[in-house]
Amino acid sequence: MADDGQEEQETRESAGVRVIPVSTRGLLRIGARPGFLDYLKQIWDHRAFIVYDARARVSSGNRRDRLGSAWMILNPVLNGLTFYLIFGLLLNTSRGIPNFIGYLVIGVFLFQISARAITNGARSVQANKAVIQAFNFPRATLPISVNVREILASVPVLITMLILILIFPPVEDITWRWFLILPALFLQAVFNLGVGLILARMISRINDITHLLSFALRVWMYASAVFFSYERFIDHEVLLTIVQLNPLFNVLDIVRDCVLYATLPSWGSWGVLSAWAFGSLILGMVFFWKAEESYVRE
Amino acid sequence: MSANRQDDGGEGVLPTVVVSGVSMRYHVPSTDARRAEVPAGVGGLVRRLLGRPPLVPVDALNPLSLVAEHGEAIGIVGRNGSGKSTLMRLISGQSNPTAGAVYASSVPVMLGVNAALVPELSGDHNIILGCLAMGMTRPEIDEKFASIVDLSGLGKAIHLPMRSYSSGMSSRLRFAIAASVDPEILLIDEALNTGDAQFRERSKERMNELRASAGSVFLVSHSLGTIREMCTRALWLDEGDLLMDGDPAAVTAAYLDYTRHLTKGNLDSAAALREEARSTLVVTEIEAQAPGRRKA
Numbered sequence: 001m002a003d004d005g006q007e008e009q010e011t012r013e014s015a016g017v018r019v020i021p022v023s024t025r026g027l028l029r030i031g032a033r034p035g036f037l038d039y040l041k042q043i044w045d046h047r048a049f050i051v052y053d054a055r056a057r058v059s060s061g062n063r064r065d066r067l068g069s070a071w072m073i074l075n076p077v078l079n080g081l082t083f084y085l086i087f088g089l090l091l092n093t094s095r096g097i098p099n100f101i102g103y104l105v106i107g108v109f110l111f112q113i114s115a116r117a118i119t120n121g122a123r124s125v126q127a128n129k130a131v132i133q134a135f136n137f138p139r140a141t142l143p144i145s146v147n148v149r150e151i152l153a154s155v156p157v158l159i160t161m162l163i164l165i166l167i168f169p170p171v172e173d174i175t176w177r178w179f180l181i182l183p184a185l186f187l188q189a190v191f192n193l194g195v196g197l198i199l200a201r202m203i204s205r206i207n208d209i210t211h212l213l214s215f216a217l218r219v220w221m222y223a224s225a226v227f228f229s230y231e232r233f234i235d236h237e238v239l240l241t242i243v244q245l246n247p248l249f250n251v252l253d254i255v256r257d258c259v260l261y262a263t264l265p266s267w268g269s270w271g272v273l274s275a276w277a278f279g280s281l282i283l284g285m286v287f288f289w290k291a292e293e294s295y296v297r298e
Numbered sequence: 299m300s301a302n303r304q305d306d307g308g309e310g311v312l313p314t315v316v317v318s319g320v321s322m323r324y325h326v327p328s329t330d331a332r333r334a335e336v337p338a339g340v341g342g343l344v345r346r347l348l349g350r351p352p353l354v355p356v357d358a359l360n361p362l363s364l365v366a367e368h369g370e371a372i373g374i375v376g377r378n379g380s381g382k383s384t385l386m387r388l389i390s391g392q393s394n395p396t397a398g399a400v401y402a403s404s405v406p407v408m409l410g411v412n413a414a415l416v417p418e419l420s421g422d423h424n425i426i427l428g429c430l431a432m433g434m435t436r437p438e439i440d441e442k443f444a445s446i447v448d449l450s451g452l453g454k455a456i457h458l459p460m461r462s463y464s465s466g467m468s469s470r471l472r473f474a475i476a477a478s479v480d481p482e483i484l485l486i487d488e489a490l491n492t493g494d495a496q497f498r499e500r501s502k503e504r505m506n507e508l509r510a511s512a513g514s515v516f517l518v519s520h521s522l523g524t525i526r527e528m529c530t531r532a533l534w535l536d537e538g539d540l541l542m543d544g545d546p547a548a549v550t551a552a553y554l555d556y557t558r559h560l561t562k563g564n565l566d567s568a569a570a571l572r573e574e575a576r577s578t579l580v581v582t583e584i585e586a587q588a589p590g591r592r593k594a
Contacts, residue, residue: 049430
């Protein structure tokens with residue numbers, strides 16, 4: 001395309017050419033991508049923007065619904081109920097799982113948090129074209145702010161989750177291990193952000209991926225032992241390893257160990273989860289940053 | 299015709315904006331099958347099978363170079379679709395050029411009118427969000443908040459979600475947000491004149507203030523009077539080509555002459571005028587100097 005332009009300029013009749021020597025030193029190229037460390041610094045400088053955006057949208061998210069923010073809690077509750085009817089009562093996958101309701105509640109609630117964060121993070125660039133075209137700011141702030149919003153929105157969801165576990169028998173005791181779910185949830189949030197960054201860049205180029213995302217999430221849900229115990233179904237050794245390397249499975253495993261089974265989660269679970277979380281965050285940041293110049297295009 | 303800018307030596311230039319060989323080509327779906335590019339190979343076939351309309355290349359802007367110096371106010375005239383807004387979008391960084399690059403001494407700020415920012419948020423939340431996105435701090439925003447609301451003239455509607463705004467209201471809010479910073483390089487798009495009389499008065503006032511303090515101003519307007527009055531230099535763009543670059547009075551006069559011929563239907567004489575302007579243009583070429591070789 002650049003060649004076409006060159007030809008045209010050569011054949012163009014004009015009164016002459018004025019050559020202006022310009023040093024680009026001291027000038028910045030508009031739309032240019034900064035270096036990676038500068039980029040991280042710019043994001044840090046925009047932290048007020050991230051937090052404000054996240055908080056403003058938490059409260060406005062369900063404004064069109066009559067029940068408003070109650071849907072943030074009703075949604076996973078109804079979801080859990082559906083799975084309880086189908087898998088707990090009809091298919092009886094609960095056999096062999098102690099405290100199946102607690103097991104199911106943790107699985108459904110935590111999976112929903114990840115699914116929401118990843119879906120919304122993935123759409124964040126596409127959904128905010130107007131803001132991107134209006135202002136110059138590091139674009140990674142958009143997926144980050146979406147994830148901050150999801151963390152804020154998940155606080156009442158998590159409280160509901162723990163209340164449900166305490167309400168339904170068998171009653172679990174609150175022990176100091178309950179605090180261990182905080183680092184696990186933190187790592188889960190970091191992982192969500194990393195995946196969101198990767199998908200946000202892909203979807204900004206190829207919108208069709210949004211259609212595939214819901215299928216991928218469904219597969220992921222079935223592979224994460226959300227409402228059945230994987231040990232009953234999987235004998236194949238390789239398959240078992242794959243399930244055990246699944247980051248969300250490890251989140252669920254850690255939280256269930258702490259809250260339901262009063263056991264300390266294994267170091268292996270923490271290790272796998274941390275590797276996924278920070279690996280995906282670093283990969284996601286670099287991958288997203290590489291295309292920084294392209295997000296402004298329609 | 300000597301209206302076109304002559305060589306002024308190019309020494310001691312203090313550029314604020316350097317547009318270097320920039321061109322813009324869009325690929326857009328077209329319902330006109332005859333104009334479509336013959337799709338080569340598998341890609342075109344797949345497009346047809348999926349029922350997607352063929353893509354047509356549109357050259358919004360042909361390769362163009364220009365240097366804006368400190369203290370210049372540059373007006374841009376041209377018919378609809380001449381590439382004025384494309385040029386502004388490229389300078390402001392709202393689009394990336396197909397080829398070439400734009401350099402600037404600081405981040406240009408565009409006063410334009412696009413649709414809502416975040417439709418589900420209220421006007422006041424959008425103000426804070428927009429200001430934060432432009433890199434302002436909370437104390438700075440608190441200081442300017444009242445004047446932004448005042449300039450937007452939205453009154454109580456500022457607390458309503460932006461999706462409930464009329465197009466005039468949201469463009470006023472956008473203008474008020476963008477005008478709250480004091481930019482060194484200011485881009486103003488004509489479409490501002492859409493507001494009602496009261497808003498036009500206020501925005502003109504604010505624009506004059508900004509122009510007075512800005513280093514360089516680019517102004518797109520269909521009001522030739524505004525261009526003559528406010529600008530020190532004018533560009534005439536037509537169908538993506540730069541035709542003239544020079545004194546505002548001369549450029550607007552030539553453009554007016556051209557449009558009069560078109561209106562009367564004298565296509566031949568209009569084309570001759572266009573060709574004449576184009577052939578007397580002194581084409582600017584940017585010679586990028588390696589840092590360090592620059593003469594003081």
